[in-house]
Amino acid sequence: MLSLILIGAALAGDRELDVHLSVQGSDDPGWNYLSEDGHLTSIGLRGGYPLHKHLVLVGGWEHGASGMEFNSYDDSGDDGSETSFQTGSYMNQFQLGLKSGWGPSNWAKFYGTVQGDMLYGIVRVDDDPDDDENAGQVEATGVGFGVLAAAGFETAVPLGKSGLSLAFYGELGYTWLAPTHIGEVATIQIDGVSGRVGTGLRF
Amino acid sequence: MLSLFLIGCDPWDLPDGGYQFIESTWDPAVVAASDGVYVRLPHAGQLVRVKPDGTWSQVDLDGATPEKLIPTDSGNGLFVVASWPVCDDDDPLVVNVDDCPGEKLSTEYEVALVQDGKRVGNAALDGVAPQVNAAVYSHDGEMAALYLDYNGEEIVVDGFVNLNEVAFVNLGSGSVNRVAVGFAPETILFTGDDKRAVILSRSQVAVVNLESASEDCEAWDVCVTYPLTLDADQAVVPNNVVLVADGSYALVSITSKKDVYVLDLVNESIDLLELDNVPSAMAVDEANDRTVFVYDSAARIDVVEHEFFELSSFSTDEPATSVVATSVGMLAYNDQNYHDVVTFDAATGDWHEQRAENPVMELLVAEHYAVATMRPDNYTSGSGTSAFYDENYGFGIFPLSPVTGDDPIDAISLVLESEPVGLALSADDEGEYALLLLDGVDTLLKVNLGNASADEISLEAPPIGIQNSPDGRFIVTGDTGVGMLSFVDPVDNGVVTVAGFATSGLAAPAVLPRREEKE
Numbered sequence: 086m087l088s089l090i091l092i093g094a095a096l097a098g099d100r101e102l103d104v105h106l107s108v109q110g111s112d113d114p115g116w117n118y119l120s121e122d123g124h125l126t127s128i129g130l131r132g133g134y135p136l137h138k139h140l141v142l143v144g145g146w147e148h149g150a151s152g153m154e155f156n157s158y159d160d161s162g163d164d165g166s167e168t169s170f171q172t173g174s175y176m177n178q179f180q181l182g183l184k185s186g187w188g189p190s191n192w193a194k195f196y197g198t199v200q201g202d203m204l205y206g207i208v209r210v211d212d213d214p215d216d217d218e219n220a221g222q223v224e225a226t227g228v229g230f231g232v233l234a235a236a237g238f239e240t241a242v243p244l245g246k247s248g249l250s251l252a253f254y255g256e257l258g259y260t261w262l263a264p265t266h267i268g269e270v271a272t273i274q275i276d277g278v279s280g281r282v283g284t285g286l287r288f
Numbered sequence: 289m290l291s292l293f294l295i296g297c298d299p300w301d302l303p304d305g306g307y308q309f310i311e312s313t314w315d316p317a318v319v320a321a322s323d324g325v326y327v328r329l330p331h332a333g334q335l336v337r338v339k340p341d342g343t344w345s346q347v348d349l350d351g352a353t354p355e356k357l358i359p360t361d362s363g364n365g366l367f368v369v370a371s372w373p374v375c376d377d378d379d380p381l382v383v384n385v386d387d388c389p390g391e392k393l394s395t396e397y398e399v400a401l402v403q404d405g406k407r408v409g410n411a412a413l414d415g416v417a418p419q420v421n422a423a424v425y426s427h428d429g430e431m432a433a434l435y436l437d438y439n440g441e442e443i444v445v446d447g448f449v450n451l452n453e454v455a456f457v458n459l460g461s462g463s464v465n466r467v468a469v470g471f472a473p474e475t476i477l478f479t480g481d482d483k484r485a486v487i488l489s490r491s492q493v494a495v496v497n498l499e500s501a502s503e504d505c506e507a508w509d510v511c512v513t514y515p516l517t518l519d520a521d522q523a524v525v526p527n528n529v530v531l532v533a534d535g536s537y538a539l540v541s542i543t544s545k546k547d548v549y550v551l552d553l554v555n556e557s558i559d560l561l562e563l564d565n566v567p568s569a570m571a572v573d574e575a576n577d578r579t580v581f582v583y584d585s586a587a588r589i590d591v592v593e594h595e596f597f598e599l600s601s602f603s604t605d606e607p608a609t610s611v612v613a614t615s616v617g618m619l620a621y622n623d624q625n626y627h628d629v630v631t632f633d634a635a636t637g638d639w640h641e642q643r644a645e646n647p648v649m650e651l652l653v654a655e656h657y658a659v660a661t662m663r664p665d666n667y668t669s670g671s672g673t674s675a676f677y678d679e680n681y682g683f684g685i686f687p688l689s690p691v692t693g694d695d696p697i698d699a700i701s702l703v704l705e706s707e708p709v710g711l712a713l714s715a716d717d718e719g720e721y722a723l724l725l726l727d728g729v730d731t732l733l734k735v736n737l738g739n740a741s742a743d744e745i746s747l748e749a750p751p752i753g754i755q756n757s758p759d760g761r762f763i764v765t766g767d768t769g770v771g772m773l774s775f776v777d778p779v780d781n782g783v784v785t786v787a788g789f790a791t792s793g794l795a796a797p798a799v800l801p802r803r804e805e806k807e
């Protein structure tokens with residue numbers, strides 16, 4: 086009887102407001118020129134609104150930035166001179182989808198989520214980072230679309246009698262975005278395992 | 289605005305991160321054509337066309353990577369030697385080059401003619417060997433002769449290389465005619481009427497008919513072959529060839545030989561002209577219908593007239609390594625360790641000399657002046673001003689004056705801040721100018737040759753090269769990793785700089801091209 090009560094409490098949807106850390110992997114070799122370790126690490130915000138006691142509408146934004154410095158041989162002569170430049174890539178993902186949870190109590194539950202994912206990527210290239218007005222500055226932008234699916238576990242701690250609870254969660258899943266052209270500079274794809282850990286409020 | 293919000297207040301405060309060493313992002317050996325400047329991007333495997341309006345676009349080579357660019361004389365496009373990877377694995381999951389197992393990966397090559405930003409006929413040229421690296425153009429600019437001018441560079445052999453062949457390409461249609469002309473063609477000349485080509489190869493000279501079939505010769509056939517030796521064991525390597533003004537004779541010098549062959553292209557006969565030394569250079573004086581020879585081993589200029597091919601010799605003060613035609617006569621100079629610049633009248637044998645302060649690096653001839661860049665002279669031990677000049681790079685202005693018995697106008701010698709990396713000439717109604725680039729200096733010097741004064745034209749980055757553009761402007765390449773071209777108008781000193789084109793394809797996987805074709 087106690088178990089049924091706890092399950093019922095857990096299934097009731099809450100409004101959610103979270104911050105999280107996200108890591109998305111990909112085999113796409115294009116990432117090797119934008120990110121040192123070849124994957125995308127982001128911070129994110131996510132909000133949720135209950136549509137049904139089993140279903141929460143979730144939406145979020147994730148932002149990741151990485152930089153690279155490049156050196157290459159100067160082909161102009163035989164003196165072996167080199168040229169260098171720096172890149173900065175800024176990946177912003179906007180997600181919208183559904184989340185459904187189940188658990189044995191109102192402080193712990195498993196959940197699954199499927200979300201549409203839109204990537205807005207910005208890549209900047211600069212051959213003289215000390216000069217903000219030099220001619221060798223290039224900015225390129227691009228938009229790509231995809232989906233992510235994940236399963237996770239969440240635990241929540243009530244904050245007194247306010248009705249608020251503090252939640253902690255971790256999820257693992259897969260993110261796929263179609264190959265995305267960031268202007269003429271980059272063509273990238275996210276296609277791999279992704280994971281998130283975060284914390285937030287339930288109210 | 290969205291970018292600022294998503295990045296932060298200083299969008300160019302780029303995040304720190306990793307480090308990579310990559311292949312060259314761009315090759316400053318650009319090709320200026322009438323429709324834009326073509327640039328090879330080795331890292332991205334792309335060819336881009338950069339326009340002076342600041343835009344650039346990728347040229348569709350059907351996935352091939354440009355390996356070599358060969359400009360056309362007229363600026364009507366360029367030839368592109370390209371390679372493309374082939375993966376002998378039909379697995380649909382094999383998409384990128386990195387996906388293909390190494391043992392199944394191979395490379396194929398092709399040559400394309402690119403005009404107006406695309407391949408002529410949307411395909412590669414039929415049957416042109418990808419080893420070609422040199423081109424000679426007919427006087428009307430409509431025909432190109434492509435061949436391999438071997439100079440020690442690495443040659444990729446895909447199956448075999450035909451070292452006997454010259455490919456004639458019509459620049460209008462892209463049609464190709466291949467002609468076997470003898471082993472290792474070295475030099476090609478078109479006759480003045482563009483109806484024939486004279487081709488030097490090892491131990492023989494061939495004349496190819498470039499027009500419709502005639503009574504005595506088929507089109508695209510070797511009409512006459514002039515053997516330079518009758519001994520098959522003896523390799524005679526032609527060094528240089530000139531055509532006399534009416535195209536009736538060709539004079540061929542031979543590497544390390546004192547003899548010069550005189551080929552009668554009308555009567556199809558061959559004669560030998562015996563010189564006392566191995567000529568270092570020869571050039572035709574069209575005004576006087578004579579050929580002039582200079583020698584790096586003798587202080588002498590020889591002249592042969594074109595009727596009976598009789599030789600006349602004239603002593604000078606110093607040997608010369610080069611000779612060029614100017615508006616007032618022939619100009620002989622030495623780019624080794626001698627300093628004389630000699631103006632020579634081939635009709636009378638008279639000459640006068642000017643002095644280059646240091647050894648000549650590069651010499652160009654304008655209408656009223658010759659100009660030369662000069663390197664430090666390490667072999668003299670002067671003092672005072674001379675020593676100062678010897679220690680530095682220099683620039684010489686040589687006013688051209690007829691050899692009339694009067695003393696020549698003295699040359700003007702300027703000391704340069706650093707090594708010259710580019711030299712070009714321009715002219716307008718008010719005078720003639722030299723455009724000079726110096727290593728590590730981000731200005732273009734526009735030197736008025738009349739008074740040796742210079743305007744400094746600011747550039748965005750230290751330049752590394754300059755070349756003429758068919759539209760009359762000059763293209764200056766800048767020393768930057770993201771690619772930089774400056775379009776310089778020599779009339780109003782206006783500069784339009786386009787930068788960043790070498791970022792095209794910077795972070796994009798190398799995709800296996802033409803997979804559908806294979807299936």
